[in-house]
Amino acid sequence: MSNPFEVLEKRLENIESLLVDIKHPPQQKTIDDEILLDEEEACAFLKTNSVTLWRWVKAKKIKVYKFSHKNYYKRNEILETITQLQK
Structure with missing residues (x-):
């Protein structure tokens, strides 16, 4: 069986990380006043995986912009x- 204190400590760490995310939400990146999506966000937006993206x-259907190796x-x-x- 797991040590109950270890389980509790892990849960508290998860809660703490969620609170930090809420307190300091990630800033959305923009270029020329257009919203940029990173690879993970683009895949979620397209409902596909990184291979398809x-x-x-x-195939030059989507243009990629590289900043800081991302x-x-x-x-x-x-x-x-x-x-x-779709047309």
Whole structure:
């Protein structure tokens, strides 16, 4: 059986990290007043996985912007791509 104090300590750590996130929400990145999504956010927005997203980048359906060794995608460009693909 697990030590009840260890379980309680883990739960308190989780609560503490949630409180920190609430107190200091992440700032949304923008470029030219357009919202940028990181890879995880773009995948969630598209309801797909990173492999599919990367295929679309390679096929030049979605443009990728690189900052500090991370990939970002303009939300508006993703919306435009989805609209064009649905036609």
